Amino acid sequence: MKIPAIKKAVENYSIDELKAAEEALYAEEKLPAEIEGDDEGEQLTHVLAAIWIKNEMQQQGIDFKDALRRYTQRVRNSIS
Amino acid sequence: MIKRSKTIICSYAYKSRNFALKLINMAVILSTDQDFENQLNTNRKVIVKYYADWCGSCKLFAPKYRRISDDESYAGITFLDVNAEENPEARKIAGVDNLPFFAVFADGKLLKASSGAKEEFVRGMLEELKNA
Numbered sequence: 001m002k003i004p005a006i007k008k009a010v011e012n013y014s015i016d017e018l019k020a021a022e023e024a025l026y027a028e029e030k031l032p033a034e035i036e037g038d039d040e041g042e043q044l045t046h047v048l049a050a051i052w053i054k055n056e057m058q059q060q061g062i063d064f065k066d067a068l069r070r071y072t073q074r075v076r077n078s079i080s
Numbered sequence: 081m082i083k084r085s086k087t088i089i090c091s092y093a094y095k096s097r098n099f100a101l102k103l104i105n106m107a108v109i110l111s112t113d114q115d116f117e118n119q120l121n122t123n124r125k126v127i128v129k130y131y132a133d134w135c136g137s138c139k140l141f142a143p144k145y146r147r148i149s150d151d152e153s154y155a156g157i158t159f160l161d162v163n164a165e166e167n168p169e170a171r172k173i174a175g176v177d178n179l180p181f182f183a184v185f186a187d188g189k190l191l192k193a194s195s196g197a198k199e200e201f202v203r204g205m206l207e208e209l210k211n212a
Contacts, residue, residue, distance in 0.1 A: 025140070037136075041197055044136025052134065071134070078132040078165040079177055 001045050001075070003068070005036035009050035011062060016053045097153075108149050111160045116170040120188045123158035125209050130164040130171060130181040137197040140182040144199050154206055186212040 010019065013033050021033040025044045037043030049071055056067040109147050111119050111128070120126055131138035162170045164179060170212040174183035178195035185191060185204050191212055192205055 025136070039137075041135075041137025041140050044139060045134065046136070048136055052092055053170075073136060074165065075132075078134070078171075079179060079181075 001049070002036065003072075005046045006049045006053065006068070006071075007064070009035055009046055010035070010053050011052065015051055015054050020049050021047045022051070036038065049072070085148045091209065093129050108146055108159045108161050108167055111167075111170065113167045113169040116160075116162065116173070119158065119160055120185050121203075124187060125156055125212065126160060126185040126205060127209060128160045128170075128174065128183045128185070130162050130174065130176050130179060130183070131163040132163060132179055134165075135179045141180050141197050145202070148199070148202060150205070154210070157206065158210060184209040184212075 007076060012048065013021070017033055021035055024031050025040055025047065028040075030041055033045070033047075035043045035046055037046055053064065053067040053071055056070060057063065060067070061071075092111045109119070129138075129141070131142070141143075145159070145161075147150060148154065164170075164176050164181065165169045174181065174190060174193075176193075180196045180197055181193065182192060182202055182205055183193035192208060194201075194205075196202070
């Protein structure tokens with residue numbers, strides 16, 4: 001998981017575009033968006049992260065930095 | 081005529097029962113902190129896939145894991161799924177440090193645990209578990 005790739009996805013794509021990218025990855029189709037990642041699994045992680053962060057920013061009224069902090073905390077909680 | 085119908089019904093019921101049992105044996109079971117230890121103690125051989133909803137590799141591996149669980153050569157093995165984000169106790173038992181993460185247990189004891197997202201890697205763990 002690479003934070004700069006998530007940031008780029010958040011800045012460049014809408015939630016609908018990111019959801020289309022998510023579906024394309026499940027269907028093993030060509031990505032309709034430019035998402036960085038070493039493999040499809042990492043690309044999907046970046047897409048899911050960007051969707052979650054954008055939703056969090058909208059619903060909680062917070063900026064990217066705070067939403068990203070919440071996201072990374074969520075990830076840390078899963079593996080520590 | 082009645083006897084023949086009874087035979088057909090019995091035969092259908094038998095086949096349905098066997099089919100249901102097969103499904104029960106080979107489905108992937110979603111486990112939580114509440115039942116995890118019980119699953120380990122009541123099933124002799126268990127493989128656990130730890131995942132999280134934010135993990136892309138976990139999501140892409142899910143259909144492969146279900147397909148592996150349908151492989152009859154692993155019929156004696158119980159396949160579990162654990163959401164690592166929501167189940168810290170089950171996570172600690174295997175020492176989850178990355179996702180997706182797989183752990184195999186024999187007679188309730190941890191045999192091997194490691195992260196990975198390749199089918200061959202999981203099948204390798206299952207072969208070790210089969211021989212345990």
